[in-house]
Amino acid sequence: xxxxxxxxxxxxxxxxxxxxxxxxxxPHRPDQTVLDVVTWIQRHLAPGLAYRFACRVxxxxxCAMTVNGRPRWTCRSHVADVAxxxxxxxxxxxxxxxxxxxxxxLTPFFEKWQGARGRFVPSAGRGDPTAAIAPSExxxxxxxxxxxxxxxAVCYAACDVVAWNGDYLGPAALNRAWVxxxxxxxxxxxxxxxxxxxxxxxxxxxxxxxxxxHCPNELDPSRSIAGLKRAxxxxxxxxxxxx
Amino acid sequence: xxxxxxxxxxxxxxxxxxxxxSGLLLALFLPAHFLVLGLALDEGAAFGAFIAWSEQPLVKxxxxxxxxxxxxxxxxxxxxxxxxxxxxxxxxxxxxAASFGGAALFGAGFLFALV
Ligand code: SF4
Ligand code: SF4
Ligand code: FES
Numbered sequence: 001x002x003x004x005x006x007x008x009x010x011x012x013x014x015x016x017x018x019x020x021x022x023x024x025x026x027p028h029r030p031d032q033t034v035l036d037v038v039t040w041i042q043r044h045l046a047p048g049l050a051y052r053f054a055c056r057v058x059x060x061x062x063c064a065m066t067v068n069g070r071p072r073w074t075c076r077s078h079v080a081d082v083a084x085x086x087x088x089x090x091x092x093x094x095x096x097x098x099x100x101x102x103x104x105x106l107t108p109f110f111e112k113w114q115g116a117r118g119r120f121v122p123s124a125g126r127g128d129p130t131a132a133i134a135p136s137e138x139x140x141x142x143x144x145x146x147x148x149x150x151x152x153a154v155c156y157a158a159c160d161v162v163a164w165n166g167d168y169l170g171p172a173a174l175n176r177a178w179v180x181x182x183x184x185x186x187x188x189x190x191x192x193x194x195x196x197x198x199x200x201x202x203x204x205x206x207x208x209x210x211x212x213x214h215c216p217n218e219l220d221p222s223r224s225i226a227g228l229k230r231a232x233x234x235x236x237x238x239x240x241x242x243x
Numbered sequence: 244x245x246x247x248x249x250x251x252x253x254x255x256x257x258x259x260x261x262x263x264x265s266g267l268l269l270a271l272f273l274p275a276h277f278l279v280l281g282l283a284l285d286e287g288a289a290f291g292a293f294i295a296w297s298e299q300p301l302v303k304x305x306x307x308x309x310x311x312x313x314x315x316x317x318x319x320x321x322x323x324x325x326x327x328x329x330x331x332x333x334x335x336x337x338x339x340a341a342s343f344g345g346a347a348l349f350g351a352g353f354l355f356a357l358v
Contacts, residue, residue: 069248069249069250070249070250071250094250157250158250160251206259207255207259207323207326207327208251208255208256208259209253209255209256209335210250210251210253210255210256213250213253213255213256214250220331222255223331226326226327226331227331229327230327230328233328
């Protein structure tokens with residue numbers, strides 16, 4: 001437990017992969033978030049500290065870091081909930097290259113969104129009528145369950161398969177592919193299933209469910225990946241190429 | 244230790260770990276199993292000596308552990324099949340409990356058969 005007024009003992013990662021922790025003491029305030037702590041350190045103690053944030057309200061997905069060993073969105077993680085006896089260890093997200101201090105390089109993460117064909121392929125043109133998709137449609141419901149992803153890469157940092165296999169597309173990209181697959185306006189579902197098949201795709205997932213456990217938006221990428229595995233099966237049985 | 248646990252401290256991860264470790268153990272055990280079965284076919288005396296040796300309590304205990312590993316691997320595999328081929332259930336913990344429960348029952352049953 002931390003009491004207001006006590007100092008927090010904070011260790012912050014400085015430098016690149018071969019960097020080290022630097023110790024700080026930060027006054028504990030009521031309702032303080034981990035992002036508040038990082039900002040306080042940068043304003044008062046270490047002006048050169050690099051970190052990333054934008055919205056501060058859990059919308060943009062840019063503030064994720066490793067806090068006491070767990071990936072979290074820092075703007076909505078309260079110190080009172082996550083500090084361990086007044087201690088905080090703050091590191092950049094795991095499974096990604098470190099640019100500097102608390103800033104991870106998300107390039108591989110977003111490249112994998114492209115790899116999982118995480119974009120929409122239209123099946124109709126400008127002149128066609130707008131597709132009416134009722135909120136009650138089963139596939140629309142499936143998509144709804146997975147669509148609120150903020151690209152924070154928390155799940156990606158929590159997944160051991162990502163750590164083991166550098167090519168593995170990872171939970172967020174596969175979750176996104178599941179959303180696209182359930183969009184019945186999408187013009188190339190087989191192409192999508194092909195992009196996410198194989199060992200680097202949905203079949204690489206061991207259903208460890210760390211992604212679902214840690215996703216701050218309470219999405220369940222594990223469920224989406226199981227959906228992709230199932231969706232690929234009939235296409236594979238029909239003799240689909242590359243499935 | 245805490246560095247190892249980090250993001251992994253939750254039931255579905257333990258289930259994965261148990262499934263992997265029990266699988267490895269069984270894979271290591273299988274060649275020995277076939278070797279002894281081969282003895283029974285070709286060298287009756289050696290097989291008899293082995294059976295006598297296997298009556299020791301410590302061997303019995305490891306036999307039981309092996310059976311438990313088999314049960315864990317079996318129920319864990321059924322859980323994975325359910326998870327991947329049946330419609331997704333929110334009750335992942337119940338599924339886990341069922342697979343561990345099945346393995347525990349099996350283990351207890353074999354323990355009674357042993358003693
Ligand atoms: S369920 Fe799959 S994608 Fe999610 S953390 Fe586990 S292995 Fe990674
Ligand atoms: S699925 Fe969840 S944890 Fe993963 S990037 Fe999206 S919001 Fe973040
Ligand atoms: S700063 Fe935008 S999600 Fe945390």
